[in-house]
Amino acid sequence: xxxxxxxxxxxSPIKLKSFSDLLANKxxxxxxxxxxxxxxxxxxxxxxxxEVAILSNIALPNEIIEKCxxxxxxxxxxxxxxxxxxxxxxxxGIVVSNAAGYSTTAVSELxxxxxxxxxxxxxxxxxxxxxxxxxxxxxxxxxxxxxVGIIGTGAIGSRVAELLLNFGxxxxxxxxxxxxxxxxxxxxxxxFEVVISKSDIISLHLPLTNETNCxxxxxxxxxxxxxxxxxxxxxxxxxxxLALSEALINGHLSGAAVDIYEYEPxxxxxxxxxxxxxxxxxxxxxxxxxxxxxxxADFVFENVVRWLEGQPRNxxx
Numbered sequence: 001x002x003x004x005x006x007x008x009x010x011x012s013p014i015k016l017k018s019f020s021d022l023l024a025n026k027x028x029x030x031x032x033x034x035x036x037x038x039x040x041x042x043x044x045x046x047x048x049x050x051e052v053a054i055l056s057n058i059a060l061p062n063e064i065i066e067k068c069x070x071x072x073x074x075x076x077x078x079x080x081x082x083x084x085x086x087x088x089x090x091x092x093g094i095v096v097s098n099a100a101g102y103s104t105t106a107v108s109e110l111x112x113x114x115x116x117x118x119x120x121x122x123x124x125x126x127x128x129x130x131x132x133x134x135x136x137x138x139x140x141x142x143x144x145x146x147x148v149g150i151i152g153t154g155a156i157g158s159r160v161a162e163l164l165l166n167f168g169x170x171x172x173x174x175x176x177x178x179x180x181x182x183x184x185x186x187x188x189x190x191x192f193e194v195v196i197s198k199s200d201i202i203s204l205h206l207p208l209t210n211e212t213n214c215x216x217x218x219x220x221x222x223x224x225x226x227x228x229x230x231x232x233x234x235x236x237x238x239x240x241x242l243a244l245s246e247a248l249i250n251g252h253l254s255g256a257a258v259d260i261y262e263y264e265p266x267x268x269x270x271x272x273x274x275x276x277x278x279x280x281x282x283x284x285x286x287x288x289x290x291x292x293x294x295x296x297a298d299f300v301f302e303n304v305v306r307w308l309e310g311q312p313r314n315x316x317x
Contacts, residue, residue: 001027001028001029001051001052002028002029002030002031002049002050002051002052002070003023003028003029003030003031003050003051003052003054003304004030004031004032004033004046004047004050004052004053004054005030005031005032005033005054005055006033006043006046006047006053006054006055006058007033007035007036007037007055007056007058008032008033008034008035008036009054009055009056009077009293009296009297009300010288010293010296010297011293011296011297012294012297015294015297015298015301016032019297019301020032022305026308028308031046031050033046036058038058038059040061040063040064043058043060043064044064044067044068047064047067047068047071048067048068049070050068050070050071051070051071051072051073052071052072052073052074052075052304052307053068053071053073053074053075054074054075054077054300054301054304055074055075055076055077056076056077056078056296057078057083057264058083059083059084060074060083060084060085061085062085062087062088065085065088065089065092065094066088071092071094072093072094072095073094073095073096073097073304073307073312074089074094074095074096074097075097075099075300075301075303075304075307076096076097076098076099076300076316077099077102077296077297077299077300078098078099078287079098079099079100079101079102079103079207080098080207080208080235081096081098081316082207082208082209082235084096086316095307095312095315096315096316097303097307097312097313097314097315097316098314098316099295099296099299099300099303099314100155100314101155101295101299102287102292102295102296102298102299103156103286103287103289103292103295103296104155104156104159105159105289105291105292106286106287106288106289106291106292107156107233107286107287108156108159108160108163109163110233110259110282110285110286111156111160111203111205111231111233111286112160112163112164112167114231114233114257114259114280114282115143115148115201115203115229115231115257116143117257117280118201118229118231118255118256118257118278118280119140119141119142119143119146119229119255120140120141121138121140123280125138143164143167143168143169144167144168144169145168145169145170146169146170146200146201147169147170147171147172147198147199147200147201148164148169148170148171148172148199148200148201148202148203149171149172149173149174149195149196149198149199149201149202149203150164150171150172150173150174150175150187150195150203150205151173151174151175151192151195151202151203151204151205151206151215152174152175152204152205152206152207152234153173153175153177153178153179153182153187153205154175154205154207156205156233157173157175157203157205157206158179158182160203160205161173161182161185161187162182162185165185165186165187170188171186171187171188172187172188172189172190172194172195172198172199173187173188173189173190173195174189174190174191174192174195175189193223196220196223196224196225197223197224197225198225199224199225199228200225200227200228200229201228201229201230201231202224202228202229202230202231203231203233204216204230204231204232204233204234204235204238204239205233205234206234206235206238207234207235208234208235208237208238212235212238213237213238214237214238214239214240215238215239216230216238216239216240216243216244217240217243218240218243218246221239221240221243221244221247221252221253222243222247222252224247224252224253226252227253227254228253228254229253229254229255229256229257230244230253230255230256230257231256231257231258232256232257232258232259232260233259233260233286234260235260236258236260236261236262236263237262239258241258241261241262241271241272241273242272244256244258244272244273245272245273245276248276248277248278248279249276249277253278254278255278255279255280256273256278256279256280257279257280257281257282258273258279258280258281258282259281259282259283259284259285259286260284260286261273261284264284265283265284266283267281267283299314
């Protein structure tokens with residue numbers, strides 16, 4: 001049997017060796033690659049004789065899976081698996097396990113950081129100061145007493161809601177499942193339309209599905225409260241980013257912060273959100289901390305071990 005890690009994923013040499021030694025003791029060959037190569041031909045070559053693949057967000061479409069006849073298990077170092085052709089995996093009986101929960105703290109903290117940066121213009125004022133400018137007539141906004149709408153109260157959305165309550169915010173939420181523990185803490189679940197229209201800030205924490213694809217359409221964005229802010233650390237395709245850029249240009253929204261896009265950065269020079277006012281855009285860093293990467297390594301390796309033992313965990317349906 002062969003297990004292949006097709007990209008480095010920020011895994012420490014110590015953890016990598018420990019996992020390799022564990023597999024060697026089971027007479028399983030382990031191969032790891034130190035470079036990230038997204039060329040489909042190279043990915044197929046790396047996985048052509050593998051039973052198990054370990055990866056983060058490199059895409060595995062059907063045309064690659066078809067070229068991996070021995071593949072039986074995929075351990076994904078990510079929460080979302082929309083970059084994996086799940087239809088092909090189900091047809092082949094390939095088990096797909098994710099790493100849900102590894103980046104809850106990391107993404108939640110960055111979300112709060114982006115909200116505060118949006119309100120206080122930290123990045124913008126840094127640039128002003130660097131160019132020899134001054135405060136002038138600048139006034140920021142305080143987070144306390146803001147109404148914040150959380151769209152999706154999974155692990156990350158729930159944690160963001162809890163942090164916002166500690167800042168003194170009124171927290172509204174829309175989610176497929178309402179959580180009693182959040183309600184007991186003060187979160188108010190409402191209809192989607194109510195959350196959109198009443199919130200000063202909207203923060204997205206949804207997976208990408210057929211139902212959530214372009215959920216924040218032009219109509220929804222322009223039904224948001226005038227002067228509000230949109231924060232997206234979830235999935236790029238949830239938002240019509242062309243409509244978002246229009247809403248920022250014409251002033252319907254006071255600002256936005258985006259960490260995730262329809263494709264992985266670097267972004268094309270004509271990407272609609274690059275040249276609009278009142279936006280913060282980061283190159284998909286919400287999940288990327290030393291602590292979360294350590295957790296991710298533990299998740300993906302343990303997923304493989306549990307599958308080898310006939311007790312698969314974190315299986316995606």
